[in-house]
Amino acid sequence: MxxxxxxxxxxxxxxxxxxxxxxxxxxxxxxxxxxxxxxxxxxxxxxxxxxxxxWLRKVEELTPLIVDKSSLYYYNLTGFDILRRNIGKFLGTKLKLSEPLDPEKIVLLDGVTAVLNATALAIADEGETILCPIPTYGRILNDIEEVAGARFYKVPMFKEYDTGDAAEFQLSVIEKYYHKAIDEGHTVKGVILCNPQNPTGKVYSKDDISSLLEFCASKKIHAVIDEIYALSCYDKPTFTSVLQCDIPDPCRTHFLWGFSKDLSLSGFRCGMIYSENTRLLDYVKKVAFFCSVPAPVQIILNAIISDSExxxxxxxxxxxxxxxxxxxxxxxxxxxxxxxxxxxxxxxxxxxxxxxxxxxxxxxxxxxxxxxxxxxxxxxxxxxxxxxxxxxxxxxxxxxxxxxxxxxxxxxxxxxxxxxxx
Ligand SMILES: Cc1ncc(COP(=O)(O)O)c(C=O)c1O
The missing domain is CATH 3.90.1150.10 (Aspartate Aminotransferase, domain 1)
Known part of the structure; x- marks a missing residue:
């Protein structure tokens, strides 16, 4: 053919x-x-x-910054040091952490889409399974299956008529579906959870997330927490990041964030992973060769993220x-x-x-x-x-x-x- x-x-x-x-x-x-x-x-x-x-006013003001030789040539494809440092400071403050995120544990790719793909490649071999509470941001399925060939396993978290505050996150559901997947012969390598959730806007509590982390640690599976809407809370309960929780298995717990939602800059294409797992990060750095954030974009994002005032x-x-x-x-x-x-x-x-x-x-x-x-x-x-x-x-x-x-x-x-x- x-x-x-x-x-x-x-x-x-x-x-x-x-x-x-x-x-x-x-x-x-x-x-x-x-x-x-x-x-x-x-x-x-x-x-x-x-x-x-x-944003149009801000970008217009910052555009002259890219008329600089650092826009023109190869650079650290895993993210400018200064940008990773400033993102670490920004998230440390915004997520109310005791200290900034260590820039050495951050890798930037061109969007959380790319980060989800790289994470799936790093935690699961072809045919291995990642559990995902549903309904969810549907592209996660593409992000983990298309290139990485991991299998997306649905964990329904929503009852048909949940319209009030009834749609509760129930750890027992994830646990139940973990066992179901194992009984069906799946090799389960992790859970991907969006918090706040898309499409429900549900914000999971610190207790919910801590229980999930405990469960993942007990089964030695990865917990990938996509917090791309972390700074988009408009009501109570407000948001608690996974990074504020006690993390029982730091090498299998990964935090994802990006500029597309909280900072409205989906056209700039920049997402990140923060993890304690240096081998996983080293692998994501290899993936960065295929999907790095262009230097002019990093220059502008750095000016934005460092302008806390x-x-x-x-x-x-x-x-x-x-x-x-x-x-x-x-x-x-x-x-x-x-x-x-x-x-x-x-x-x-x-x-x-x-x-x-x-x-x-x-x-x-x-x-x-x-x-x-x-x-x-x-x-x-x-x-x-x-x-x-x-x-x-x-x-x-x-x-x-x-x-x-x-x-x-x-x-x-x-x-x-x-x-x-x-
Ligand atoms: C939960 C979630 N994660 C990731 C993404 C993708 O973000 P990016 O534009 O950084 O690729 C989206 C986009 O809608 C999303 O809703």
């Missing part, structure tokens, strides 16, 4: 890129109140656009205020339409239960509703893409432009009013 590819490539090609496909489609015909009022509204992708004005007096106060404002608009809009939802206390999104608009709770009907909403002008993330155990849930991102949130909710109301609710 002329277009034959390796089994590895074939495996990756069999995992569809649904969200990327629709992001590009919707971006090509994006809504604008005057220039393109019939365009599509994107409430499906998690991007923080609420501080776009602030600007971050604390300009960016974070505006981010928090605007995030809260959009969150309230979204909640009020959903209540008006009569959509039940779960929202946790962090992140940029709300997890909505649209099952009453499906006559049968099937993936096909969920997809049909997705298309109906899209044709009506609103792009929402269907639950299947968040590996939801139940069809009919959708994720709505509220950290886009305020007028898009308002118009998107209006469109949802119109479209859903034409669906018979069960």
């Amino acid at each position: 002329a277009d034959s590819v390796s089994r590895r490539a074939d495996r990756a090609l069999n995992i569809p890129e649904f969200l990327v496909h629709y992001l590009l489609e919707v971006s090509a015909n994006a809504y604008h109140s005057t220039d393109n009022p019939s365009g599509k509204i994107n409430l499906g992708t998690i991007e923080n656009k609420i501080c776009e004005d602030i 600007w971050l604390d007096t300009v960016y974070f106060p505006s981010y928090q205020e605007r995030q809260r404002e959009n969150f309230e608009i979204a909640c009020a809009g959903l209540e008006k339409i009569g959509i039940p939802f779960y929202h946790g206390t962090a992140g940029s999104y709300i997890w909505m239960n649209l099952t009453k608009y499906l006559s049968n709770k099937t993936e096909e009907e969920e997809l049909a509703l997705f298309h109906k909403l899209l044709e009506g002008g609103v792009y929402l993330c269907p639950g299947k893409e968040m590996i939801s155990p139940y069809p009919g849930w959708f994720r709505l991102t509220f950290t886009t432009y305020k007028d898009h949130v308002i118009e998107g909710l209006k469109r949802m109301e119109n479209i859903l009013s034409t669906c018979s609710s069960a």
Whole structure:
């Protein structure tokens, strides 16, 4: 066959890129109140656009910094020393740690996507298994399976009608599914947990995380904690980082963070791992040859992350205020339409239960509703893409432009009013 590819490539090609496909489609015909009022509204992708004005001014101010010879040539591909040092200081302060993170234990790659892939490569051989509580950020499946060939094992953490504070993290569930996977013949190498969770916004407590760490240590499996929304809490309970917990197995506990969400800079492509496991870090450094953060980007990120005065007096106060404002608009809009939802206390999104608009709770009907909403002008993330155990849930991102949130909710109301609710 002329277009034959390796089994590895074939495996990756069999995992569809649904969200990327629709992001590009919707971006090509994006809504604008005057220039393109019939365009599509994107409430499906998690991007923080609420501080776009602030970031454009900041990036314009910092751009002259890249007119420097250090932008032009090879550099430390695992991350500039100064940037890793400043990230360590920044996270030490923001996560209320007793001291800055050791820059020697940080490696930077071009996004947490790349970090998840590198971590999977480092902790699991092909065919070995990583447990993942679901619903979850769905790309984790691609990130660990496509290149690393690890197996994603679903651990359902959400009951079908959880809309209040009922969606509790239950360690017993992970333990139960660990044993189930072992009984089925899997070799379990770790757990990947997003905290705060995407798509629910659930913030797990220090006790929850400590129990998870104890469990992983007892089974000698890795605990990979993705805290990419750590600084995006808008309500109580506030967030406690894994790095604030007593860590029983430091060499198998890994912390992930990046600039895409808390700092709104998803286009800059920068994520990091912090770990005590030097062999794992050395391996991730090898992977960095394939996906390092470009020098000009590191120069700008370093200027941003070291400017704590600007971050604390300009960016974070505006981010928090605007995030809260959009969150309230979204909640009020959903209540008006009569959509039940779960929202946790962090992140940029709300997890909505649209099952009453499906006559049968099937993936096909969920997809049909997705298309109906899209044709009506609103792009929402269907639950299947968040590996939801139940069809009919959708994720709505509220950290886009305020007028898009308002118009998107209006469109949802119109479209859903034409669906018979069960
Ligand atoms: C939980 C989680 N981890 C990782 C990522 C990917 O982040 P990055 O843009 O750094 O690759 C996302 C993006 O939505 C996410 O929600």
